[in-house]
Amino acid sequence: MAFEGLTERLQKAMEKLRRKPKVTEADLRETMREIRLALLEADVNFAVVKDFVKKVREQAAGTEVLKGLNPAQQIVKIVNDQLTELMGEEAVPLNKAAHIPTVIMMVGLQGAGKTTTAGKLALRLKNENHARPLFIAADVYRPAAIPQLQQVAAQIDVPVFEKGTDEDPVEIVRQGMEVAKQNHNDYVIIDTAGRLQIDEQLMDELANIKELVHPDEILLVIDAMTGQNAVNTAQGFDDKLDITGVVLTKLDGDTRGGAAMSIRAVTGKPIKFVGEGEKMEDLDVFHPDRMASRILGMGDMMTLIEKAQKNFDEEQARETMDKMRENTFDYNDFLAQMDQVTKMGPLENILKMMPGMANNPALKNVNLDPKQFAHIRAIVLSMTPEERENPDLMNPSRRRRLAAGSGRPIVEVNRMIKQFNQMRKMMKQVTNGNMSGMQNLFGGQMPGGKMGQMAMNRMARKMKKDKAKRIKKLRKLRKKH
Template identity: 85%
Template sequence: MAFEGLTERLQKTMEKLRRKPKVTDADLRETMREIRLALLEADVNFTVVKNFVKTVQEQAVGAEVLKGLNPAQQIVKIVNEELTKMMGETAVPLNKSDHIPTVIMMVGLQGAGKTTTAGKLALRLKNEEKARPMFIAADIYRPAAITQLKQVADSIDVPVFDLGTDVDPVEIVRQGMEVAKEHHNDYVIIDTAGRLQIDEALMDELANIKELAHPDEILLVVDAMTGQNAVNTAEGFDEKLDITGVVLTKLDGDTRGGAAMSIRAVTGKPIKFVGEGEKMENLDVFYPDRMSSRILGMGDMLTLIEKAQKNFDEEQAAETMRKMQENNFDYNDFLDQMDQVSKMGPLEDLIKMMPGMANNPALKNINIDPKQFLHIKAIIQSMTSEERENPDLMNPSRRRRLAAGSGRPIVEVNRMIKQFDQMRKMMKQVTNGNLNGMENMMGGLGNMPGMPGGKLGKMAMNRMARQMKKNKKKRLKKNKKRK
């Protein structure tokens, strides 16, 4: 994640504060200084940092906070709330037209990822709204721009309207809009040209397209790795086009991430989506409160739960739960679970969404090789049907055969079987305790290094518990309707 350096710095600062039996004015000043330096090093805009620190300090100063039972936790809470406000407080949905099509104009500098982001957005609309989007290829300047758009479109089965590279982009958009209306497409996504930097010719062309198409959304695609340049780009495009929102790409890259925290504060325009990954599915709604929690190392359980709901088959999950309760979870089920977990994204990213794990020293620089999954699959696929269905059959001779069949060392086979047995026992304990068992298990995370203790730690766990209960009620309602 883009904020790892900032998370580490802020967590160290807060941990130092927690260890103090009493927080003095001097301690508070030192904490504010550390926070200011951490934000500046993360490439957050200087004016934004100055205003942020001033606001936090004003709220933290006073007898109620400094003499409170958990003053350090109250300061962390204030920092969390102000970070959320800085980034926009709440998620902002896409603007939609009262009549079809809703027109979305993608703009940005060359190399920011406009075309790929357009594809990700179209796929999201198809999956979540069962929409019928259409692309208009209005970038006639960049070599192979239209070819790239068609490749992206083919991969997600979305039509593209283009007239080649010899027709004026405004005319392409005009004719494309007519075709979209004829075909009753719900959304039109216009892939416009970019430049290496903002120039008059580019802006004039984009302004002409805007005047013709009357887009409901003008989404500026910004590369998070460009730091403060991202903020300057956002200001430039907003001044000329009055953008409606921002999409941050490459947020999973090796970057300080300050752009994400500065853009909303500087331009007043919301960040609507973030791209974290290269797959077409890797486009997420931007939730300022969740991002703030991740930055402070408090995890992001709501996003983790949503990813699980999106990628796990409900009926299959219910069957797996039943098997766990009856202690009948076997290697076939294990393979299915591995496949579904792998769809959610890199395992190290999922672990870091859990409270206390984001900057846990034991998980620092964790990098789980995807090949490990393939090795486990190879071992399980070397088993007979009987062995997969009855994990207790694994005697030494069978294990040696699995090692030979999968091409993996016997030590690795033994380790995998041992871990599977341990996992089975843990799952049985959790499922027998039902939801309360899960809450108790997760509650234990509050004592782990890096997990906020006191009221803030309880808040994170209570929020997760409430969400789990809410999800359970929704599932019960759905099942009743089906019946």
């Protein structure tokens, strides 16, 4: 994630406070200094940092906080609340027209990922609203722009209106809108031209398109890796076009992430979506409160749950839980679960959404190479149907055959089988409400210390309650029949 460095710095600052039995004014000043340096290093706008630190200090300096119960926790809460306010407080939905079509104009500099983001947005609209979007290819300058849009559109089965590169972009948009009205497309996404930098010709063209179609949304696509330049770009486009929102791309890249925290404060315009991956599904609604929680290393369980709900089959998940509880979980189930987890995105990103897992030492020792999934799959697919259904059959000769069949070293086969058996044992304990298995996985230390342990205990209690409810329901059904 883009905020790894910032998360680490802030966590260290907060951890220092937590270790102190009493928090003094001097401790607060030192913490504020570390927070200021952490934000500046993350490339957050200087004026924004100054205002942020001032607000936190004013709220935390009160005698009620420093002399109250758990002052460190109260300061963490103040920082979390201020981060949330800085980034916009709550998610802002897309504007929608009273009558179809809703027109979305995508703008931004070259290389920000505008065309790919247009595709991701169209897919999201199709999946959520059962929409029938239409792309209008209005970038006639970049040689590969139209073929790229057509390629993206083909992946998600969305039509493209294009007139080649010889037509005037404003005329192309005018004709495209006529086609959208004839075909009753409920969304029109205009892929406009970009430049390496803002210039008068580009802005005039975009202003003319805006005047023609009066778009319901003007979404500025910004590469989060550009740091402070992202804020300057946002200001430039907003001054000329009065943008309605921002989409941040490459938030999973090697970036300090300060752009995300500065744009709302500087322009007053909301960040509506973030892109964290290359797949067409990798576009998420921007929730300031969840992002603040992630930055402070407190996880993002709501996004994790939403991803799971979107990618997991509920009936299959219930069956898997029952199998784990009864200790009949086999390699076929393991393969199915692995497929569903990989659909949610990189495992490293998923784990970091758990409370306390960002920058957790236990996570740093885990090998998260995506190729490992392919190797594990090869080993499992080299098993006979009988071996997959009965994991206890794995004797030395069978393991040697698996190594030869999958093309993987015997050491790797043994390691995979050992990890599978440990996971099966641990999940049986967890589903029965015993968290010792999870503690053992992290060397006797739950993720995120007390915060992580509390979250895991809540999950365990919920599982126990669900189990009790199912038993009660079954008993009622038996009485009826």
